[in-house]
Amino acid sequence: MSERTLPLVFINLGGEMLYILDQRLHALNTSDDNSEKVMNDIVGTMFGKDFMDELLKPQQLYSHRTMKTVLTRLAHASIMRLNPASMDRLYELMVMAFKYQVLLCPRPKDLLLITYNHIDTIREFVKDTPVVGNKVDETHRKIIEIYSSLPEGEFQLLRQTLLIFFQDMHIRVSLFLKNQLQNPNGRFALSTSGPVPYGMDVPGLIRTFDRKGREVRRSEFPTGGSYTSPIRKGCFELHGDRVIRLGMNMYTVNHPEETHTSKAHSVKVITDDTPNLLAKEELNLLARLMGSMKADDMPKTETGFQINLFTTDQEEEEEPLFGVINIQAMQDEQAATQLAQIAGQFAEGEEQPENLSSSKGDDLLAMMDDL
Amino acid sequence: MYHKEKSIQVKNSASALYNNLGVLRIAPRHLTYFTVVHANVVNMVSASWDGLNYSHRQLQSKEPNVATSTSLIMQAAFCPLPSRDLLVVTSQKGIQMYESDGSIMVYWHALDTPETPTAQAVFARGISAVRESYICVGVSSGAILVFDVPIKGSNITLSEVLKEHKESITDIAPECSGQPGMECIADLVSADDGGNLYVDCIILWKGTVVAGYGTGQIHLYEAVTGILHAEINAHARWIYSLDIAPFSGLLLSAAEDSLVRVWHLTMTPETNSVEVAHLHNECVTDTQICGAKFCDGDGYAFAVTGYDLSEIIRYTQS
Numbered sequence: 052m053s054e055r056t057l058p059l060v061f062i063n064l065g066g067e068m069l070y071i072l073d074q075r076l077h078a079l080n081t082s083d084d085n086s087e088k089v090m091n092d093i094v095g096t097m098f099g100k101d102f103m104d105e106l107l108k109p110q111q112l113y114s115h116r117t118m119k120t121v122l123t124r125l126a127h128a129s130i131m132r133l134n135p136a137s138m139d140r141l142y143e144l145m146v147m148a149f150k151y152q153v154l155l156c157p158r159p160k161d162l163l164l165i166t167y168n169h170i171d172t173i174r175e176f177v178k179d180t181p182v183v184g185n186k187v188d189e190t191h192r193k194i195i196e197i198y199s200s201l202p203e204g205e206f207q208l209l210r211q212t213l214l215i216f217f218q219d220m221h222i223r224v225s226l227f228l229k230n231q232l233q234n235p236n237g238r239f240a241l242s243t244s245g246p247v248p249y250g251m252d253v254p255g256l257i258r259t260f261d262r263k264g265r266e267v268r269r270s271e272f273p274t275g276g277s278y279t280s281p282i283r284k285g286c287f288e289l290h291g292d293r294v295i296r297l298g299m300n301m302y303t304v305n306h307p308e309e310t311h312t313s314k315a316h317s318v319k320v321i322t323d324d325t326p327n328l329l330a331k332e333e334l335n336l337l338a339r340l341m342g343s344m345k346a347d348d349m350p351k352t353e354t355g356f357q358i359n360l361f362t363t364d365q366e367e368e369e370e371p372l373f374g375v376i377n378i379q380a381m382q383d384e385q386a387a388t389q390l391a392q393i394a395g396q397f398a399e400g401e402e403q404p405e406n407l408s409s410s411k412g413d414d415l416l417a418m419m420d421d422l
Numbered sequence: 423m424y425h426k427e428k429s430i431q432v433k434n435s436a437s438a439l440y441n442n443l444g445v446l447r448i449a450p451r452h453l454t455y456f457t458v459v460h461a462n463v464v465n466m467v468s469a470s471w472d473g474l475n476y477s478h479r480q481l482q483s484k485e486p487n488v489a490t491s492t493s494l495i496m497q498a499a500f501c502p503l504p505s506r507d508l509l510v511v512t513s514q515k516g517i518q519m520y521e522s523d524g525s526i527m528v529y530w531h532a533l534d535t536p537e538t539p540t541a542q543a544v545f546a547r548g549i550s551a552v553r554e555s556y557i558c559v560g561v562s563s564g565a566i567l568v569f570d571v572p573i574k575g576s577n578i579t580l581s582e583v584l585k586e587h588k589e590s591i592t593d594i595a596p597e598c599s600g601q602p603g604m605e606c607i608a609d610l611v612s613a614d615d616g617g618n619l620y621v622d623c624i625i626l627w628k629g630t631v632v633a634g635y636g637t638g639q640i641h642l643y644e645a646v647t648g649i650l651h652a653e654i655n656a657h658a659r660w661i662y663s664l665d666i667a668p669f670s671g672l673l674l675s676a677a678e679d680s681l682v683r684v685w686h687l688t689m690t691p692e693t694n695s696v697e698v699a700h701l702h703n704e705c706v707t708d709t710q711i712c713g714a715k716f717c718d719g720d721g722y723a724f725a726v727t728g729y730d731l732s733e734i735i736r737y738t739q740s
Contacts, residue, residue, distance in 0.1 A: 272700030
């Protein structure tokens, strides 16, 4: 499918991650200094030239496992430390938010507007640190350069590739449920009313023509929905009104309550029947991405701080929801070992995972703890 | 006009791909086969007409070697030919052809994939049986591969490569007037990615091209001249599937806007004109539809698939 998904995946998922981190850091009364440092460090690494250049190379979209490993590493590019349960929840929130945005994206090209909404907010987060702000601008320019000229069909292919990536994920997010964007069964609500996407016509009209191209008849038909004309076009430049709201920060200070995720009752755990050996290509990508997160972007100070993003009662009563990872761990320990080894090589200032050689039988999640 | 029947449960959910539903009616055995694509797997269900027996099968996309990552399937479609029916599956790596029940793979054609990925994705999409013994498959480069299919056996050969298009093929359709032996002026119509209006579904019926667009519009053209007969503002989102019941002229359209619509096409040969009337709507709540097909040549029943849904929804005329 599409070979251009990675940059959009990272910017959008990374953006959602930053929105959540920002909200939680404020809710937990973290000092302004620490908050700013965390955001600057993560954004600086994510938009670092080497990392972005790796992402921009044409390549496949790999597994959730790889994405999560890299995003965890990105989160730990700051002085903040997340425990594995927090990281799991965080990933679920990020992915469900992006899935919602991709699903409801009015036209395939509007995926760029969603991405630019994320970039605009990220730019705000780091506005007091010009060095990092420049990196964001530079990346934004590259994205505009590469993606602006793609035809609509290419964007639809990109969107279809992303939808396959998100398939079967129905984790319930309290904020979505509250705003009725998501049903209790975990599925998103799709409306049959409202404005049609920019460039489309409101349904309901049949026009018939004669052989000379003159319209000879018009008739209307009932559409089963109530559609209105499109709103204005969004701006695809470096700055401007994006118009569509998908990709904007849902976790503003007006929603101080914590957002949590839960499994819908009828959701079956995703089982992957195909042997999912981490293909050589995927491991290569992982190694390149980890390597491109520069050493001097890593914090030198030892004074990190632990953060528990979500309340412990929640964690105790719910079983790990991201069933995919648990099941795969049983099936391909060799791949899990390789993954942990690569991740372990880049663990700056943290102890090297000692137990790798005797890792057979270890839970993959335990290995991720060593990151 | 139509009412909902009992759905058929499928092992996996449907992926968001165009024309993601294959239907083949096996009248002598009172069975209908259905195919739904999920990432790198084709789910096949064989359903008996009395609704009592269902059997399931899964087909995987073929990997050239173990070291590469999984190849995603773009489309699975049945190709009914006079002598035999085949199931064709297209993916990022190539084209697989099976006996219609999915039991044996009779042919594999690998696509030329470059060593390091280029920006242009490589895949095959757009499947059609043409005339007596050909199967045509579109490729992302814009080429259409024409395969010669013998009456039986696996000696299928690539006989020709048509290079009319410059952009990725989105869909191909044969002339399906439903009247065997009739002279066809045009055999095949194909659509591609290029241009401002993105065509993703196409049908050719009695010399009329019916095209479904990313703008939600359906256009009817005279095949030979390209003259526009009619333009319908049909859907509020991208159209994902079009199908025609050749004996009755019923047209089915389905889109990401959750709606399936049934239309009626009438030809007036004297005036060379085509009329289209809207007959019926079905809304599949909170679902982006990715496949909709009639289950028979008269349009008495149709089936629908949607992204993230693990069932095939069926409707029958009341």
